[in-house]
Amino acid sequence: MKKNRFFKSDVDQVVDEVGSARLKEQLMKMLLIRHFEIRGEAAYQQGKVGGFYHSYMGQEAIQVGCLAAAGPEHWYTTTYRCHALAMLLGATPNEMMAELYGRTTGNAKGLGGSMHMYADHLLGGLAIVGGHVPIATGAAFSLKYQKKKDLASFCFLGEGAVVQGAVHESLNLAALWNLPCLYVIENNQWGMGTAVRRAVCIEPIGENLAKAYGISSYTFDGQDFFNCYAGFKAALKEVAKTSRPVLIEVITERFRGHSISDPALYRSKENLQKNMERDPIRLLKEALIERNMLTEEEFKQMDQEAKETILAAMKFADESPWPELTTLEEGVFAPEET
């Protein structure tokens, strides 16, 4: 049983392995996610988006690093904070923005909204805290059953979810049945307005939880693309070799409130400012500039391109038709009353 308290990664090794062109692609993905969140929130403030809205801003390096390391062929499951993962797995900015706007051209025909985005290999976008963890575990079971040895199931969850019973039942079964599942706790320090220390009785969460279920644990720095990339690579390698689940805790900080309606008065401006100094986009950009793989000018162009893509998505969403009222009950499962 391995414990990897702060996984050690070598930036130069990752740079050599991934190469300049692919690293810039990863930076572009992070910029697209960031601009999507900025404009999505702006559209919400203008009354164009309804329902809930949970931003992934600040956490981009985690899922971008994961997808760069593992590729899109695995099963992926996440919470309502699902915009980044959907985009990384192939949902287009247009269909995602149209989903926020509730239009027929949306990712879920305008009927799901911000919390329920889907893509090939993305089982959701699911809003019940901890409720998606058994789904990810089932996906891991299906891979094992079909003897798809190179594939795994990635389950992203918040640290607030680890006290849910469904999470513990899942970890127990995955460990008992040797399921290829990577449980990734994105510890962004807050479950809504509750600090992790007031909600979860053990610390560090990942290590202790993994120990309880007899599986390996890893801890990554969620602001650092290189650490996430190398960490996910190593964790997936272990799962492929052992067909055992692993538990990963990624230390991060969200840059926004829990959701758009949360002014986040429970944390100080100074604390947030300090955390924002480790903006994952800035860290990756600076690492590339330092190695002469990127110039400030190039970065500005990339940033502008990402912004324009998202502005075009807003135009697409605005011009898309509303769903017919008669489609409201489509896709809703409810047994008929007898």
Ligand SMILES: Cc1ncc(C[n+]2csc(CCOP(=O)(O)OP(=O)(O)O)c2C)c(N)n1
């Ligand atoms: C079973 C359940 N209980 C309560 C809620 C309300 N709720 C939505 S998000 C949330 C906090 C979850 O925090 P965390 O798991 O840390 O994820 P984060 O939002 O920080 O990404 C709560 C309590 C819910 N959706 N489902």
